[in-house]
Amino acid sequence: MRVLVTGGAGFIGSHTVLALAAAGHDPVIADNFSNSKPSVLPRIEELAGRPVTLHEVDLTDTAATDALFAAGGFDAVIHFAGFKAVGESVAKPALYYRNNIDSTLSVLDAMVKHGVSRFVFSSSATVYGEKAPVPYREDWEFLEATNPYGQTKVMIERILTDVAAVNEGWKVALLRYFNPVGAHASGRIGEDPNGIPNNLMPFVSQVAVGRRDRLTVFGDDYPTSDGTGERDYIHVVDLAAGHVAALDHLDAMATPARAFNLGTGTGTSVLQIVRAFEAASGRPIPYDVGPRRAGDLPTSYADATRAREELGWTAKLSIEDMCADSWRWQSNNPEGFPS
Ligand code: WQD
Numbered sequence: 001m002r003v004l005v006t007g008g009a010g011f012i013g014s015h016t017v018l019a020l021a022a023a024g025h026d027p028v029i030a031d032n033f034s035n036s037k038p039s040v041l042p043r044i045e046e047l048a049g050r051p052v053t054l055h056e057v058d059l060t061d062t063a064a065t066d067a068l069f070a071a072g073g074f075d076a077v078i079h080f081a082g083f084k085a086v087g088e089s090v091a092k093p094a095l096y097y098r099n100n101i102d103s104t105l106s107v108l109d110a111m112v113k114h115g116v117s118r119f120v121f122s123s124s125a126t127v128y129g130e131k132a133p134v135p136y137r138e139d140w141e142f143l144e145a146t147n148p149y150g151q152t153k154v155m156i157e158r159i160l161t162d163v164a165a166v167n168e169g170w171k172v173a174l175l176r177y178f179n180p181v182g183a184h185a186s187g188r189i190g191e192d193p194n195g196i197p198n199n200l201m202p203f204v205s206q207v208a209v210g211r212r213d214r215l216t217v218f219g220d221d222y223p224t225s226d227g228t229g230e231r232d233y234i235h236v237v238d239l240a241a242g243h244v245a246a247l248d249h250l251d252a253m254a255t256p257a258r259a260f261n262l263g264t265g266t267g268t269s270v271l272q273i274v275r276a277f278e279a280a281s282g283r284p285i286p287y288d289v290g291p292r293r294a295g296d297l298p299t300s301y302a303d304a305t306r307a308r309e310e311l312g313w314t315a316k317l318s319i320e321d322m323c324a325d326s327w328r329w330q331s332n333n334p335e336g337f338p339s
Contacts, residue, residue, distance in 0.1 A: 007080030089149035190329030192336035219292035230267035232301035263302025
């Protein structure tokens with residue numbers, strides 16, 4: 001299928017573009033480089049072994065988005081484009097609601113107008129909120145997020161479900177990611193966050209490569225195996241494969257819209273990640289224990305049954321693979337992608 005990958009120059013998007021090409025699909029990227037760099041494209045093409053078309057477009061621009069679809073001939077859309085920094089969303093809620101929701105509505109309008117009816121959405125485990133029992137299951141109905149970023153995911157899932165219900169033949173997969181980490185085994189593409197990383201793995205890899213002095217562990221008094229926060233880390237290559245599996249499953253879906261957890265079903269603590277990264281990199285990761293971070297949960301991991309049973313997908317790569325592949329990317333690209 002000819003697949004429009006919005007945000008396809010980003011961390012998860014670029015890995016998914018590679019997986020789509022390898023599976024025989026024809027991926028086309030739309031990105032405005034708000035959280036990625038143009039220099040990723042030649043590396044995607046190098047790894048895909050073929051040219052990949054990229055349109056630089058702001059998807060909140062409805063005219064530009066419509067023109068993209070008018071000329072595109074797309075069979076499906078995988079929608080990654082959106083702002084994703086939890087802390088920034090708390091400080092700038094209106095920016096997050098406008099960007100994430102307007103861009104989605106703009107794409108949906110263009111899809112209806114140009115007869116595209118397959119959609120895979122980059123959602124997040126953050127939609128389960130603080131009350132859902134762990135491991136998280138997709139049939140939990142009371143979706144709520146503890147920050148505006150997560151709320152945009154809750155709202156967009158609702159929008160997609162309502163739009164799919166009234167458009168004949170539409171199929172929408174809502175993919176709820178847990179904690180994406182790692183990098184393509186080549187070390188040529190990987191996670192390249194702007195500024196100081198909010199997330200654990202890129203911060204740890206920047207300590208290992210010497211860009212940061214020390215890690216701060218946000219609390220070690222949680223009711224977990226070693227007192228530090230536990231998360232369901234999933235290798236970005238496994239995550240990309242999950243998107244291809246969901247795309248290939250859409251036409252067989254019994255309902256217009258359906259959520260799927262993309263996780264391993266296992267929780268790993270902060271200190272376990274630190275030790276695994278030290279083993280993978282051979283570098284020490286000095287750290288201090290600081291106060292808990294507001295909004296953090298003690299533990300979060302997936303019930304991954306539905307994706308296994310309905311998509312035929314399971315995560316295959318280990319924490320050791322995630323750390324080794326992350327380190328190969330970071331050590332080969334200490335400053336990330338060239339500006
Ligand atoms: C993981 C663990 C921290 C940094 C977030 C978003 C989620 C998704 C993934 C977008 C926690 C601890 C972290 C540090 C630390 N993003 N930590 N020191 O918070 O589980 O999820 O990123 O889709 O929506 O909420 O990921 O990597 O920030 O934190 O101790 O410098 O590492 O307390 O236990 P999180 P994270």
